[in-house]
Amino acid sequence: MTRRIVRTGVQLSLLAIIVFFFIFFLDNRYRVLPQSIHSHLPLHHEGLIITDLTVQTCSSLNPLSSCKLDQNKWHRIEKDLYLGTGWVSKAYVHIKRKREDELTDDDKIIIDVRTGKLDPAMGEKSQASEKWESRPAGIWLKRSHKRGTADGKKTVTAVDVLFGADAVEPRPGWELVKPQALRLDTTGDNKEPRLTVRRGRPHKVEKAVPRIGKDGRFKILQISDLHLSTGPGVCRDPEPQGANGGQCDADPRTLEFVERIITEERPDFVVLSGDQVNGETAPDVQSAMFKIAGLLAEHKLPYAAIFGNHDDEGALTRQVQMLLYESLPYSLSEAGSNTIAGVGNYYVEVLAHGANKHSAMTLYFLDTHSYSPDKKKFDGYDWIKPNQIAWFKAAAEGLKAKDSHKQYTHTHLDMAFIHIPLPEYVINQEQVQDIVGSRKEGVTAPRYNSGFKDALVEQGIMAVSCGHDHANDYCHAAKDEKSGNSELWMCYAGGSGFGGYGGYGGYHRRVRLFEVDTNQARISTWKRLEYGDVAKRLDEQIIVDSGKIVPPKSRARA
Incomplete structure (x- = not known):
């Protein structure tokens, strides 16, 4: 009886391990797990620093195109930049990020982001090691080899996407990237995508205490x-x-x-x-x-x-x-x-x-x-x-x-x-x-x-x-x-x-x-x-x- 119990336990453990790795493989390839689960995975924990950013576009007419970059290196922000209105096209912002204690001297960190046409005068103000780098959809990044910290005022630690010329960013520490929306072949329906970034660690939000006024x-x-x-x-x-x-x-x-x-x-x-x-x-x-x-x-x-x-x-x-x-x-x-x-x-x-x-x-x-x-x-x-x-x-x-x-x-x-x-x-x-x-x-x-x-x-x-x-x-x-x-x-x-x-x-x-x-x-x-x-x-x-x-x-x- 004892041997049977031990054997059954070992078999169940092996089955659980196989199922885990099977799901992990599928999710790595096809992202089968819900986004709510991804939000709790270690990759999404606070204390990460953004090292690179890009936009990946794909077309349903091209079977070789994909909206998913290597998920071992890139994290996709799950917002189609076309908001589902592209006839055959989709596009997603992807970011690379690392834990601060995993950064090496060879890693670059993003210290500034711009969208739209870059002012030439901005390049003159940059140090030689901090040149503006072009990315798809009119994105410009300034990256530095300086290690920095998540407490730094410049270090970008989170990226999100909002939509519309009237978009507002109420989260402390976050700001909409200026001066323009991302450049995509959109229909001009006033829902253009805009990048928003957070610098440094998340800001602690103190809860307000409603109170009767002095006049009662x-x-x-x-x-x-x-x-x-x-x-x-x-x-x-x-x-x-x-x-x-x-x-x-x-x-x-x-x-x-x-x-x-x-x-x-x-x-x-x-x-x-x-x-x-x-x-x-x-x-x-x-x-x-x-x-x-x-x-x-x-x-x-x-x-x-x-x-x-x-x-x-x-x-x-x-x-x-x-x-x-x-x-x-x-x-x-x-x-x-x-x-x-x-x-x-x-x-x-x-x-x-x-x-x-x-x-x-x-x-x-x-x-x-x-x-x-x-x-x-x-x-x-x-x-x-x-x-x-x-x-x-x-x-x-x-x-x-x-x-x-x-x-x-x-x-x-x-x-x-x-x-x-x-x-x-x-x-x-x-x-x-x-x-x-x-x-x-x-x-x-x-x-x-x-x-x-x-x-x-x-x-x-x-x-x-x-x-x-x-x-x-x-x-x-x-x-x-x-x-x-x-x-x-x-x-x-x-x-x-x-x-x-x-x-x-x-x-x-x-x-x-x-x-x-x-x-x-x-x-x-x-x-x-x-x-x-x-x-x-x-x-x-x-x-x-x-x-x-x-x-x-x-x-x-x-």
């Missing part, structure tokens, strides 16, 4: 349905139709609107409540999402993001996108537990003013997923799952217990943010008189009610706000069926981006703001428009006062 106030800007693209994007249903002579680039106009609101309202915190990326027009999701991340980083604004149903319709999953959000400056976004449904179930505590470390309010964020998993029974959109609700209840109870233990007596004005509206957002004709705002389309809530609204009320959440239905921007107070008392405000942000649908009945893009006054235990809210009466606070109202839900008093206004 905290202002939240909710931006929903940006629908950003790779490249400038095309406007959909722009209002008014003839603005700017009828010319409309979606993303520049959207971001100009958002930046104006940031400048005028000076919010303390931003909520990106889903559909930041317009999947079908964003073949490179990273380039699209970096636009809003870069704008918020530029203004040093902490923010939290959740996903909508369009964010992951492009090339990157929610998990990968959230990893990117988590790595960016000023982002407080989190993937949340991988044991519950969705990506992006988390909360952010806003601390009291001054040196206090206790929470003044909590903002909850939940993933409302995308489309129904059971279209026969519940056509339409997905719903918040029971284990998400259980997580939310446990988190809320835990935070209450923590505050109770510390004997804080302040009123918590907690809020929640989601993308797809809850079934309770649907209102009947009698309830129209109680809403404040515009209702220009039907509510596309899930057909199945999982009970999240009741959980919000049970945990004392004052307001929940969503996106998804671009042309709805109203707030509606849900009422207790027995007492008739208002128990939760449910608001829409309204659509902000020109890459998504809109324009119903002259409807202009907009954003929603909430201002929390902890001294008065009050929450106020209003909207701001992209066009029209742009200086006005539209539909301003107090929804919570003295820590209690304020019943609706105003009729809806178009």
Whole structure:
């Protein structure tokens, strides 16, 4: 029996070794392993230095051409520079890199990168050992025999590719290579590839700590349905139709609107409540999402993001996108537990003013997923799952217990943010008189009610706000069926981006703001428009006062 066990163990070990080397051989030749696995291989660990860079082009008409260089020497950045639009051509950036302790005196390291036409005067400034070297697609490299270190200001330690003339690089230590995009035979669709490089070691990103202001106030800007693209994007249903002579680039106009609101309202915190990326027009999701991340980083604004149903319709999953959000400056976004449904179930505590470390309010964020998993029974959109609700209840109870233990007596004005509206957002004709705002389309809530609204009320959440239905921007107070008392405000942000649908009945893009006054235990809210009466606070109202839900008093206004 013992011999049989030993023999079986040896056979299994040999089989495992054979399988490992077989997969390794296939991957080395044909790259069969997913990119997510490659990202964890030693070659991709930090602490590497770039020694060379090139572009490899291949054609489906030429069976001898290949888009893969020797993978023992080169690492391919998995972004087709044509973004899949080349009829017969593909092209990829390849880099060589080594660990710093493996560099020899004969190795060169890249200390500068340029693209486009090289200024002759630049060559005169170079040392004899640091001549500019030409590479395909208009790339110029300056390499040095100096060993350097990964801490050096010049040493290039990472390379990536972004797309579009409006590309933004929000990652600390990274910069877009200038002055031009890579030179390829592209169709001129404004999605031209651009190199971006990091110098030195990765920069540590310190997480911002949102805190109530010294006046007791905290202002939240909710931006929903940006629908950003790779490249400038095309406007959909722009209002008014003839603005700017009828010319409309979606993303520049959207971001100009958002930046104006940031400048005028000076919010303390931003909520990106889903559909930041317009999947079908964003073949490179990273380039699209970096636009809003870069704008918020530029203004040093902490923010939290959740996903909508369009964010992951492009090339990157929610998990990968959230990893990117988590790595960016000023982002407080989190993937949340991988044991519950969705990506992006988390909360952010806003601390009291001054040196206090206790929470003044909590903002909850939940993933409302995308489309129904059971279209026969519940056509339409997905719903918040029971284990998400259980997580939310446990988190809320835990935070209450923590505050109770510390004997804080302040009123918590907690809020929640989601993308797809809850079934309770649907209102009947009698309830129209109680809403404040515009209702220009039907509510596309899930057909199945999982009970999240009741959980919000049970945990004392004052307001929940969503996106998804671009042309709805109203707030509606849900009422207790027995007492008739208002128990939760449910608001829409309204659509902000020109890459998504809109324009119903002259409807202009907009954003929603909430201002929390902890001294008065009050929450106020209003909207701001992209066009029209742009200086006005539209539909301003107090929804919570003295820590209690304020019943609706105003009729809806178009």
